[in-house]
Amino acid sequence: MPDFGSARGARSSVQPEWARPGLHTAPAPAAQEGILRGRHLADSEEPVAVFLIGMRVNRWRAVRQWLPVFRAMPRMLKELAADPESGLLSYRLLLGPGPRQVAAVQYWRRAGDVRAFAAANDREHRPAEAAFWRRYKAGRGAVGIWHELLSVRAGAYEAVYADMPPIGLGAAVGLTPAVHRPSGYGYVAATEAEVAAGLHAEVSVPAEGSR
Secondary structure, X not given: OOOOOOOOOOXXXXXXXXXXXXXXXXXXXOOEOOEEEEEEEEOOOOOEEEEEEEEEEOOOOOHHHHHHHHHHXXXXXXXXXXXXXXXXEEEEEEEOOOOOEEEEEEEEOOHHHHHHXXXXXXXOHHHHHHHHHHHHHHHOOOXXXXXXXXXXXXXXXXXXXXXXXXOHHHHHHOEEEEEEOOOOOOEEEOOHHHHHOOHHHOOOOOOOOOO
């Protein structure tokens, strides 16, 4: 994971992965060494917005162009994490492919929260964006940025985890044990009896055409 420190070397306190405390709709199952044995579903019936944002260093020597962009994201994430009303549920920082690129995967309550943050004059984003575009022309492609905002209605997504610690959307909204659908396609929440029987942890081959 890269060091999101300042130009003077002071290390930022932003975490590589974070989920807002107290948001879980159900308590996470007991874990051994952080690993949840078996299959689990993100336990949510709400819509969700997934915001992907990243940067690419195109010319390493143009430090004045890419370093401010690199440093801006931790400030925004710290600001959002500290505000329970921001709409940010969780995030994960990713490095790659290669050393030139870094990205953040963010989960939000709704796309409108992302847009509201981006447009707010009293938030970190507006001055960071204005500063970037001022440098953009002079930089002549020294640094690239990108983002993708995906708004997903309730019931239109599936988040499944097998033998994993809480991560991603599941870390934000909580996890519930899962089994294959009776039809053989996809997963559903396991019943208490199925959990007691350990069916969510069985190693099985899904029916043809299923996942």
